[in-house]
Amino acid sequence: MAEYRIEQLAAGTAIPVAARLAEELPGTPRDPTGSTLAAYKASMRAQPYMMKWRGGVLIVSARSWHMEGPPVSQQFVRRLRRESRPGRYYPLATMIEAADSLSTRQLMALSYKFPVLAAVAKGQPALMFMARCPDLAEQAKAPGGLALTPAIRARLRTVLPGMLRTKVGTPEVAALILAIDKGGAEGKDTVGVTLRLVNGQGVTVTGSIFIDEVAGRA
Numbered sequence: 001m002a003e004y005r006i007e008q009l010a011a012g013t014a015i016p017v018a019a020r021l022a023e024e025l026p027g028t029p030r031d032p033t034g035s036t037l038a039a040y041k042a043s044m045r046a047q048p049y050m051m052k053w054r055g056g057v058l059i060v061s062a063r064s065w066h067m068e069g070p071p072v073s074q075q076f077v078r079r080l081r082r083e084s085r086p087g088r089y090y091p092l093a094t095m096i097e098a099a100d101s102l103s104t105r106q107l108m109a110l111s112y113k114f115p116v117l118a119a120v121a122k123g124q125p126a127l128m129f130m131a132r133c134p135d136l137a138e139q140a141k142a143p144g145g146l147a148l149t150p151a152i153r154a155r156l157r158t159v160l161p162g163m164l165r166t167k168v169g170t171p172e173v174a175a176l177i178l179a180i181d182k183g184g185a186e187g188k189d190t191v192g193v194t195l196r197l198v199n200g201q202g203v204t205v206t207g208s209i210f211i212d213e214v215a216g217r218a
Helices: 002-011 037-046 076-083 092-101 104-110 117-121 125-132 136-138 150-157 162-168
Strands: 016-021 049-054 057-062 175-181 191-198 204-210
Touching: 002 016, 002 104, 037 049, 057 104, 076 092, 076 125, 092 117, 092 125, 104 204, 117 125, 117 136, 117 204, 125 136, 125 175, 125 191, 125 204, 136 175
Parallel strands: 016 057
Antiparallel strands: 049 057, 175 191, 191 204
């Protein structure tokens, strides 16, 4: 609705109008119909929006726009749309790229269009590990997982976030195990990815799970 109000404003004046809006819009500007530009600009002071003149252009901004991360490339968004098929899972490579190239905030902002990205945000550590350490990921899929030597621990601390980074450096963790679950109509689609840090007895200490419960719907 905020975009619609800006379009109304632009259509009602001969002055060029540009907008900088936040991903999570803070309410809707009021209807500009019947208002003068000066009166409408004054009314914006009571709302989480602001208007400025810059080089002969009227700029309408959400006050929080500067706090947003960089926008997601339209090329990647088009790819998600192209790969979205009812009843089918997204390619694992696409989910890995999303986890590695987008922030958690960006993933959640896009999840209203592509619900699977909420699952990517939740399982981001596991998918990021696959993107940044493909050689270790292959070893971690073997029976017993990847034994954590001092060199591997040091490398993983530069890749894994949060609790995983903390735990991978502790003596209680002995190995990293990566499991990829297959499913779908032909049993070939990736349904889930599980990353676990386990102790010497194979008991999970902590982990990260990506599960595609959306089955390609967007």
